[in-house]
Amino acid sequence: MNAESGLRFFHSPSSAVSSWSQRAKTALHPWLTWIVAVWSTGVSVCSLKPLLGWHTVWRLKRVDVSPVSDDVLATLRRVSVWLDLRRAVSVLQSTLAQVPVVVATTDQQRNQES
DSSP states (O other), rough: OOOHHHHHOOOHHHHHHHHHHHHHHHHGGGGGGHHHHHHHHHHHHHHHHHHHHHHHHHHHHHHSSEEEEEEHHHHHHHHHHTTTOSSSOOOOOEEOOOOOOOOOOOOHHHHHHH
16 A cells, blocks of 8 residues: 555545535535425414414404403402512403413503503
8 A cells, every 4th residue: 555545535624525515515506496495484384373373362362352250350459469469460351262361461562552
């Protein structure tokens, strides 16, 4: 084995990375449009769940809402004092909800809605 044949097995790291990246670029270039389209579709589909959740919460707070009974308000006041809550808490009853639901908003959101 001569020194020249031994050099074939030892490539410099930069040339190995360069050749690998060049081969990857050449292999992926024809598919790039499809890769971007599939990725964009995935982002859009994954964005639907939070958007639908936001819309559902908005509907629960706005559509078919009625005031709660005095018993519920008395319980709310008692629990608020017991928990030493410093911010206002409101309770609404919605005919859209089939089970008890808690929806929390910040003061900033509440002020913007007014």
